[in-house]
Amino acid sequence: MTPESVAPGRRRRQGLRLRVTLVFALGGLLVTTVLATATYGLTSRYLVRQRQHTAEQQAYVDARVVRDALSLPGTSDATASLGALELPSGSLAVLSFHGRWYGSGVATGRELLPAQLIDDVVRGQPARQRIEVRGTRYIAMGVPIPAVKAAYFELVPFVELDRTLVVIRNSLLGAAAVTTLGAIIVGLWATRRVLRPLSDASTAAARIAAGDLSTRLDGSSDPDLAPLALAFNDMVDALSQRIDRDARFVSDVSHELRSPLTTLATAVQVLQARREELPERSRLALDLVVDEIARFQHVVDELLELSRxxxxxxxxxDEPVRLGELVLQAASRLNGGPMVVEIDPLVASKPILADKRRLERVLANLFDNARTHGEGLAAIRVTHRGDTARIEVDDNGPGVPVEQRTAVFERFYRGAASGRRGNDSGAGLGLALVTEHVAAHGGRVWVDDRDDGPGARFVVEIPWRPA
Amino acid sequence: MSPTILVVEDDARIRAALRMALEEEGHSVVEAASGEDALEAFRREPATVVLVDLMLPGMSGYDLCRELRHTSDVPIIIVTARSDTHDVVAGLEAGADDYVTKPFVVKELAARIRSALRRARRPGPDSTTEHFEFGNLEIRPEAGEVRVAGELAQLTKTEFRLLCELAAHAGMVLSREQLLERVWGYDYFGDGRLVDAHVRRLRTKIEPNPAEPDHLVTVRGLGYKLQG
Structure with missing residues (x-):
């Protein structure tokens, strides 16, 4: 999997998490708001009613006390009758008696009473009204006292009740905030919990893409997730079987080709030994057959190597290999034109741990490539830097265009050079094999321009592991 | 008399081609299509070199090598369609002296046969009449004998040559390349695994505990040496 395709997946996953968490938070907020509003509404209505009821009772009781005081023969001191009342703090009593107004407080209090209320009571009708005076809410109540031709009013403030309601409201708001916060936390936890199998699956998929086909999901931990794990594992099984089958196919085909090839190669070598006895035309035909068998053999070898x-x-x-010696030996097998061979003295003297046969193949294929596509080898350099051994193979060709520098290492690559492949013996697998062998060493290979003139420079770097 | 090569190969066409190529090189050829036939043919007329294809119907090439080794130290060259480390090493462990991979180059095969014949003819190092002793290990090159604690050890020609070479340079480390060159006579087409497999086989015959050798020791990164 390429990094580009991982990124959107992750972004989508965070999006889902965010959305689910948001839904949890909004849900929590909504539920608590509704509950809090309802609770507050019901509580305040109940409390207000209670308070009104108490105030009414109180007013009737007080009205009776006033009536009793006023109906005593010879009593006409209305103020004294009000003074006899035991009013709760903040409450005011107002009395209309014989057309005059009396109040329990400093002021008379008449101006506080709504005209409607006064009218009702004067007409002999008990009445009640909520009023607001200078920011304080009151219940104003009027009770007619027909026996002494008086009207009794009482103003009871809501101050305490208001304070209680504020406390209730604040508690409810606090509870709503805490609940919403809780919902967010639960949402985050739940999504992480729910999405963990997905993130496990994506990790596993990435490992499989990287080539580790033994990766499987653990389906035993959660019965709800078992089907996902099962399906995933089945998919990996099918995939790896398919890969095995493909690899085996190439290997089987190559093996099947080897027997006839062996007969052909052996028989043609017998013919070749008698080449001089053949007529001219037969000799030419034989040469063609020999060349083609060699080419055929080369392709089959490369295919087998690749399938392995x-x-x-x-x-x-992991065997001790003297890199310098190896390169010199490989170079000595070439019969090309003049070339430069530079070997770092340290590389020459110290063996490293590597696979000798594979490195020989790497060198042979790179030399072969220089010969067939690079107009011959120009230089070979072996150096050592830190924990890396480096082999450079320069050729005399036109170099590799930047846009083809990855493609040349692909299998069966036939680039712009395909037109000039008349004498080539390979199938375009040589550099692909180089990549495989170098990767098996934990190293890398790439192609660059030469810094000392035209031509391509193939660079192989493998870890320097002292033997 | 020209050397006789016993060719064990189930593919008749390859057999025919090999016969032609080997006769061209001056060898006489006896063909066998299976391991059983090969054992029968070898009993009738012991060959100088046996060429064994590892992939045989019925008795496998590995089993054939082991069977032959019970009675003979004839040089065996295995022919394998693969160059997998596993196949080659298993063949060498079964008693083969050398290997070639299919499809082979006739010249290379001929060179390996020549090398095997050389070893068979001339078991010890040339001018050595010395006799070596390493603790309870006794080597008599001129007599072609190796004794371990007085008991005669059954070595193949190649194993014997390898042991003599190491004995002649007692206490010195010989690299795989040096051994390939001196014992097999190969320069670059030799393979270090040949030496490793022969050393392992040799150890089972001369060491009391092959896993912890007293005499034939590995010098990591360099090669092998023989010591007392």
Whole structure:
């Protein structure tokens, strides 16, 4: 999987998490708001009613006290009758008696009473009204006292009740905030919990894409997730079987081709030994056959090597290899034109752990590539930097265009050079094999321009592991 | 008399081609299509070199090598369609002296046969009449004998040559390349695994505990040496 395709997946996952958490938060907020509003409404209505009821009772009781005081013969001191009342703090009593107004407080209090209320009571009708005076809410109540031709009014403030309601409201708001916060936390926890299998699956998928086909999901931890794990594992099984089958197919085909090839190669070598006895035309035909068999053989060898690399059956042989010696030997097998061979003295003297046969193949293929596509080898350099051994192979060709520098390492690559492949013996697998062998060493290979003139420079770097 | 090569190969066409190529090189050829036939043919007329294809119907090439080794130290060259480390090493462990991979180059095969014949003819190092002793290990190159604690050890020609080479340079480390060159006579087409497999086989015959050798020791990164 490429990094580009991982990124959107992650973004989508965070989006889902955010959305679910948001839904949790909004849900929590909504529920608590509704509950709090209802609670507040019901509570305040109940409390207000209670308070009104108490105030009414109180007013009737007080009205009776006033009536009793006024109906005593010879009593006409209305103020004294009001003074006899035991009013709760903040309450005011107002009395209309014989057309005059008396109040329990400093002021008379008549101006506080609504005209409607006074009218009702004067007409002999008990009445009640909520009023607001200078920011304080009151219940104003009027009770007619027909026996002494008086009207008794009482103003009871809501101050305490208001205070209680504020406390209730604040508690409810606090509870709503805490609940919403809780919902967010639960949402985050739940989504992480729910999405963990997804993130496990995406990790596993990435590992499979990277080539680790033994990766499986653990389906035993949660019965709800078992089907997902099962399906995932089945998919990986099918995939790896398919890969195995493909690899085996290439390997089987190559093996099947080897027997006839062996007969052909052996028989044609017998003919070749008698080449001089053949007429001119037969000799030409023989040469063609010999060349083609060699080419055929080369392709089959490369295919087999590649299928083995794909199957991963061959382990890296960790043997001590003198890199300098190896390169010199490989170079000595070439019969090309003049070339430069530079070997770092340290590389020449110290063996490293590597797979000798694979490195020989790497060198042979790079030399072959220089010969067939690079107009011959120009220079070979072996150096050592830190924990990396580096081999450079320069050729005399036109170089590799930047846009083809990855493609040349692909299998069966036939780039712009395909037109000039008349004498080529390979199938375009040589550099692909180089990549496989170098990767098996934990190294890398790439192509660059030469810094000392035209031509391509193939660079192989493998870890420097002292033997 | 020209050397006789016993060719064990189930594919008749390859057999025919090999016969032609080997006769061209001056060898006489006896063909066998299976391991059973090969054992029968070898009993009738012991060959100088046996060429064994590992992939045989019926008795496998590995089993054939082991069977032959019970009675003979004839040089065996295995022919494998693969160059997998596993196949080659298993063949060498079964008693083969050398290997070639299909499809082979006739010249290379001929060179390996020549090398095998050389080893068979001339078991010890040339001018050595010395006799070596390493603790309870006794080597008599001129007599072609190796004794471990007085008991005669059954070595193949190649194993014997390898042991003599190491004995002649007692206490010195010989690299795989040096051994390939001196014992097999190969320069670059040799393979270090040949030496490793022969050393392992040799150890089972001369060491009391092959896993912890007293005499034939590995010098990591360099090669092998023989010590007392």
């Amino acid at each position: 690399a794909d199957a991963g059956v061959e382990q890296l042989a």
